[in-house]
Amino acid sequence: xxxxxxxxxxxxxxxxxxxxxxxxxxxxxxxxxxxxxxxxxxxxxxxxxxxxxxxxxxxxxxxxxxxxxxxxxxxxxxxxxxxxxxxxxxxxxxxxxxxxxxxxxxxxxxxxxxxxxxxxxxxxxxxxxxxxxxxx
Numbered sequence: 001x002x003x004x005x006x007x008x009x010x011x012x013x014x015x016x017x018x019x020x021x022x023x024x025x026x027x028x029x030x031x032x033x034x035x036x037x038x039x040x041x042x043x044x045x046x047x048x049x050x051x052x053x054x055x056x057x058x059x060x061x062x063x064x065x066x067x068x069x070x071x072x073x074x075x076x077x078x079x080x081x082x083x084x085x086x087x088x089x090x091x092x093x094x095x096x097x098x099x100x101x102x103x104x105x106x107x108x109x110x111x112x113x114x115x116x117x118x119x120x121x122x123x124x125x126x127x128x129x130x131x132x133x134x135x136x
Contacts, residue, residue: 008065008074012058015078019086027095040094047092050104054085057111069118076114083107 061077069077087104090096 005065008069008078009062012061012065012078012081015082016054016058016085019082020089023086023089024093027090027093043094043097044092047088050084050088050091053108054081054088057081057084060115064118073114073118076110080107080110080114084111 058081061081064077065074084104084107087100087107090100091104
């Protein structure tokens with residue numbers, strides 16, 4: 001029912017690396033969206049922002065995987081983070097932008113729903129907030 005911390009963290013990182021590598025390998029930049037154009041620069045800036053969101057999700061999962069987590073919630077969080085990571089790379093490459101945007105947002109929504117349904121995380125939230133009580 002519960003998975004191990006080391007396995008989940010390793011799977012999280014390896015899965016993100018694999019999906020980003022696959023997106024980089026499969027992606028073929030569109031010739032009409034050169035990075036020199038304003039639209040290309042805007043889309044690449046959006047890809048950097050989306051990569052920041054993925055890094056935040058990875059950090060949150062790294063923290064969450066210190067505690068026991070149900071297997072179905074772990075799978076949902078892992079797959080959604082992998083989808084978002086791969087989609088960020090596709091947007092960076094200016095490849096299949098509508099599909100990549102849809103994939104990123106679907107992964108983000110799935111991540112939020114999984115986090116919302118994770119009742120064990122809310123039990124440990126006071127522990128995390130107690131770190132900030134002494135700092136003002």
